[in-house]
Amino acid sequence: MTTITPVETDASDVEHGEYEEVTVPVLVIGAGAAGARTAIALAEQGIDSLVVGKRDFGDAHTVWAAGGINAALGSLDPDDDWAIHAADTIDEGHYLNDPTAVETVTRAMPDRIRELDEWGTEFARTPDGKIDQRYFGAQSFRRTCFVGDRTGEAILDTLVERAQSLEIPYRENVMVTKLLSDGERAYGAVASDMDDGHEILFRASHVVLAAGGFSALWSRHSSRDDENTGDGPALALDAGASLLDVEFVQFxxxxxxxxxxxxxxxxxxxxxxxxxxxxxxxxxxxxxxxxxxxxxxxxxxxxxxxxxxxxxxxxxxxxxxxxxxxxxxxxxxxxxxxxxxxxxxxxxxxxxxxxxxxxxxxxxxxAHYTMGGVDIDFATGETAVDRLYAVGETTAGVHGANRLGGNSLAETVALGAIVGDHVATTYEPREVDPLPEHVRAIAEREFDRLAALAAADGDEDPDALIAELRALLWEHAGIRRDGPSLADGRTAVAALRERARHIGLAGDRSDRPFEYAVDLGFMLTLADAVLGAAARRTESRGAHYRTDYPDVDPDWRRNVLVTLGDGDEVRLSTRTVGAPSERVQRALDEGYELDYHHLE
Missing domain, CATH: 3.90.700.10 (Succinate dehydrogenase/fumarate reductase flavoprotein, catalytic domain)
Structure with missing residues (x-):
């Protein structure tokens, strides 16, 4: 992973202050719907967790998912069911979705909607009192439950209220900069308090990443500038996990x-x-x-x-x-x-x-949503690193090459419940293990790096470099792409990475430039991965459109995996996609399709 260590200052020569050490059974990184629902599932089974977020609890990108959340309730169209929902998701994902992931989410969603309803989400109602449902793009039936056009906000409000009723602890304005992992197991995280800049070491038996996606890498994006900067996927990649499908970004x-x-x-x-x-x-x-x-x-x-x-x-x-x-x-x-x-x-x-x-x-x-992210086992949410989990937009698998509208909120609550329940069944009530010496050394090196970063006195502005990176991604990995442009983009990212070593901060760690410098490291990692994976996929499919390869290639019904090699270089490989269950395959064969003219 790109970690920015200024060339003007040797990190080992900079003294970092005393750090705070926090021990918790489960550390949940991210305060949106996915993180909140995970923590709720843990609390309901008596497992303590701590939710940390870069902003206030309830101030998350979830609120921008305004239009609705999918579940095959059949309120208006009784013929709808979870298998047709799954078929629509796979068809919209151009058959690159993980079928287990899709079926796990679509099966769970009717219960998750009824649960949110019971917890107080004020879904719109039909005249006979059922939860109302509206059309969304590429859906065969009216399946999208909604609260006007503020559905994400309403659901997050409900989850936050539920979490508070369960007295789930939360720490605001905490920026996680590195996971403590030896590549085999996760032990916690290193973070910086954004209020006063002091350092934090979180020691945990299990770590859950719910830190969003990376759509803010593009110059036109629907996120706020300081969210969806790739924190979750970059942290996971650095810890030893793999990324999947990062070439697919939904515009x-x-x-x-x-x-x-x-x-x-x-x-x-x-x-x-x-x-x-x-x-x-x-x-x-x-x-x-x-x-x-x-x-x-x-x-x-x-x-x-x-x-x-x-x-x-x-x-x-x-x-x-x-x-x-x-x-x-x-x-x-x-x-x-x-x-x-x-x-x-x-x-x-x-x-x-x-x-x-x-x-x-x-x-x-x-740029609105990133279909790619951390590769996980959807039965548990676990990554390739023991005791490291991922949920929500941080992950990949459900959406394939293009996301079905209304499925983003569905994924957060469905998988959040699964991860929380799984961790609860595997957690053994005992004290959190002490950090092995080699892992504590990783933490110490990260504290040294952060101290050097804060003291950097170069002539590059991290905010300006982020603006350049966003323009670069829009130009080289936008709605239309081609091989030479993608190659030029990777060269430009490498040049930006070198310039990032010459940033100037020399200020308080609680200032925004320090946050931007950390974000820039995450963003450079994801930018290189996106450009590399997009160059590797020599076809057009879903949200990935190559002008030099404008057709779908049946031989490319494969996922592109990203790992880090020696020297943190991006390594690319592929794997084949699994087959859906017989029931979902039947739904695909039926070819259900929206009759748009109902709206005319």
Whole structure:
């Protein structure tokens, strides 16, 4: 993993301060829905855990998953079931999904939704009192449960309240910089307190990574700039685990195009798929409803990769807006309908001077979700490193080459419960083992590195380097890719890595530049892995589109694995994908498909 040690300062020559040592049975890194649900499962079985996060408890990327969460309840379409949900997921993932992962999640989701309902999530209801469900792109049936257009926020609020009722401890503003692992077993983590900069050593019997994905590596992204920077996957890779499918990043079709009068932070923020799920239409600058050219049957509710590429094609052909976007319009719906079904979107745009009930909004593709991540066993959540687990967007396997809308929240609560339950069954109530000397030495070296990083006095700005890296990924590993550009991208990443050794901080560890310097190390690791895996996959499939290999290659129904070799160089290998169960295969063979025209 890229760990930034300034060349101007020898880490061994810098004194680090006294560090705090914390012992806990299970350390959960990440405070979104996946981490919270894992901790709840542990607490319900009497196992103590500590949840740590870089932000406040409840302030996580989960809140941006606004449109809904999938479960085959059959509230409106009784023919739906978990196997059809699984088939839709595999079909949308272009048959690269781990079938066990898919079936594990889709089987579990009806129970997880009923559980959230019992815990207080105020899902929308049908007139007869059932949990309401809406259409989402590429779904065969109405399967997406929702709370207006703030579903992720509502679910996270429910989980946080549940965790607090169980008195699960949480530490805010803690940035984990390294896992304590000898490549065979995880023992804990090293972290920095972002409030005052003091060092922390966490000693744990089990470690769970729930630290999100890496979509913020691209210059247009739906995350906040300081989240989804690749922390979880990079930490796992450094600890000895493998990554899977990192070449697949989902560019959501409808990110905001910021008006010059707005705060630039709005640029790329998500306009939820629920707008299209409730009948929103896409038009180019010439007023054409252009999805008729690309997907006359499913229109705006085709798969996200299809719609995103269609928008980019319109823009490249000169039919986009001056700012490189298109228009999303739901003004044909009644104002009362929009306010009831899309309250957050309505209020957001009202606050910016745009009336959704009267006019369209300008949108363009934005990096939104990373299908790739840590390779795990979906029966347990465990990585290749003993006692190291991963959940949520940090992982890979469920989504394959493209994620089915509404499945991100589903994955967090389904797998969180599984991991918590599994750890609870394997944990032996006793004191946490003392750290072996070689592992404590790893911690000491990390403390030295962090001290040197804080004292660095070079002339490179970490925030500026991050901006360059994001532009580089957008150019070389964006919606369209090709071999020479990917190779150039890797060369550029190597140059940025060398420049990162000359950063200048010379400030307080609680300052944002120190955080950016740590984030930059994670981001450089993932950038090289993404570019390498994308170059290795010589075909187009799902969200990975190669202009020099524009077709799906049946021989490439394989996953690309990433490991670290000697000298921390990225090593790539492949493995074949397993077969779905007979029941799911039957559902795939039936070829269920959304009838879009219900929305017309």
């Amino acid at each position: 959501h079709p409808t990110g905001m195009v910021a008006d010059p009068e707005w705060d630039d932070d709005w640029n790329g923020r998500l306009v939820t798929e629920a707008v299209r799920g409730e009948g929103g239409r896409l038009y180019n600058a010439e007023g054409e409803r252009f999805m008729e050219r690309y997907s006359p049957d499913q229109m705006e509710l085709d798969a996200r990769d299809v719609v995103a590429r269609a928008i980019q094609t319109e823009v490249d052909a000169g039919r986009g807006t001056a700012d490189g976007g298109v228009y999303l319009d739901i003004s044909h719906r009644d104002r009362s309908f929009i306010r009831e079904r899309l309250p957050n979107m309505y209020e957001r745009f009202q606050s910016l001077g745009v009336d959704l009930a009267e006019e369209p909004v300008e949108v363009a593709p934005t």
